[in-house]
Amino acid sequence: MASATSAATKIKEGLLQISWDAPRNRVNSGLVYVNYNVSHNTGKPTQTQINVSTLITKCFDTCVLTCKMENGQQIILEMEIQITKKHVKQSELETISVYATKDRMQQKMTLDQSKWTATWNVPTNSGCQQCTTRTNCNYCGREIPFSFDILIDVIPDSVISLKRGSQHVLDHLSNLWNTKTLSDVTFNCKKNSIKAHTLILASGSPVLAAMFQHNFKENQEKVVLIKEIEPNVFEELLCYIYTGRFNGSGRNVDVAELFVAADKYAVEALKEECALILSRKLKVENASQYLVLAHLHNSPKLHEASLDFISKNAKAICSRKDWMEIIKNYPELCFQATQLILGL
Template sequence: MSDKNEQIGVFQEKYNTSIKRKQYDFTWRISQLSTWLANVEGVQCSPVFPSDSKEKIRWELRFYPKSYTVDQYCSLFLKMHSSMNPQKDVPVTSNLALMDSKGKIFFKLVVSAKFKANESRGYTQFFLLETLLQKIQPEDELSIKCTIEAQVEIVTKPEKVMKLPEIVSSSLSQDLETLVGDEQFGDVTMVVCGEKQLAHRNILAARSPVFAAMFSHPLKESVENCVVVEDVEPTVFKALLRYIYTDKVTCLDTKAQELYAAADKYGLPALKSLCRNNILEKLCPENAADTLKLADLHSDLEMKRYTLAFFSGSKAAQMTKTAGWKDMVRTHPHLVDEAFDALAARVP
């Protein structure tokens, strides 16, 4: 049993999920572009940026002076180098701008795409080469400015964890249990087979319709504040009271049948159900006849059906040899008929 002053610690945790973005700015300046174009072939690659090799994602511009599809155009591609999951898509928005030596932008383009590791995105016909050469004169210098915003990953982080004040657990059941047999505040005397015990009318009436009827009418029990019980053992009645006060069940292992009968008498269906299940869990050839008589006495169809089904199984021969069966033949012959009817119904 837990301490009535037991405290429960309550933790309140909050998490925040956000998209982690990174921005990369890079400018690639190419001097003497005309001379450069006359002496190079194929793709020309910028330095990989950012320069820190520890970065998980890095970028590279790939410039083709002559497009491999149309000679009159140059091509420009953006390549992602990544040490992350090669199958992971990285959403990217890139701003590409062409500038002359004075920093004047004469062409710009916004590209949105998803990149995988070592994948390139761009345009084969990015800009007309002849026009490009005209735009950068007379200095003959081209700058390619690239601004990239990449959704690097989705991050979930705990916010500040706050421990709420501890909540004292409810001790209602334990407090009510102290009232069982209480000599100070009891207002009705229960006389059980000669033994006296004080109880509380309001609690008994709230839990049992039988006690409620007893105390709400001018009966002897209500007038004299005394209830005489002759057909329930004192230990069983104490267990009944404890259940009424606390919803806890004791002595099921030793007094299940007696407690079942008391629960039925005082209109406690939940306790009756608990006792029934305990009885049926322990059903065996030696006690099956007594269980069948108990079910019949209290008009419990569920218990009767379950017990008859047990009898109609392979245990029938063992049951008919027990003292309980022989007593049932003498005192409850109609149950013998029901048992054999159930057995016959199962025979193909």
């Protein structure tokens, strides 16, 4: 059985970071407590406190982290403090800011009495019906814990100061992307010319880094011809390298095309984001297409999601023309889907 791990670190005066890995297989069945102990007879977890008295001294010495799944649709993280000082006022607690990060998504936790709470939505199709029969599930990650980073700020604006530092850099990169100041390479994509900076692109794409580092024609002329990718898709790829942001709807970009482009240029973080978006958009009309995409571009997450969706909608999908093409051209995918449909 997976175990929960936690670590508390003092970043600077008044600022504490707690990193917590909550075992996912326990979350799905109910509550998980940090450093829990489970009785095999009752299956009931017991709470264990995190001692932070040597790292933080305002209002409390210990806290308890709790993670739970609600209706299979939301992941709820709670941090409840154990107040040890007398006559602590609610107004004192309200000056403490707590930020929680999961999967690179940070949010400020809300305070109610002495408990802070943060909530994340569970992606569509995040559950896997095969977990009861598989020891390792590549899609739902049954053996992979939920990972949280919690920042506790007892000095107003200290977290904001840290965020301003990273935001400062991000703003400069966004400004470079928008203004193209001192750009040194041009991508000719159909009738569009897109200017960029080789050093920034090389830091985000090993494929582009190799192109610019070696004695290729593109490196000498600093002009790159892009034939197989639509201009708005390639522009979104480059923008992601600069800013790390993609909302799935900017510039009316086809996410499937962006997924292919991200794989071609080895921008793995973007590829993963696209795979997640495609997994949420699965329907009868595109399930076969996405299964082939996942197979050709090595995406376990999208592959597992597509197979799971097909197994649950087999009657509607397996009578379609695009499924006949899979039977003809990708018999191994057909075999995998058939196994799931039959429950093997």
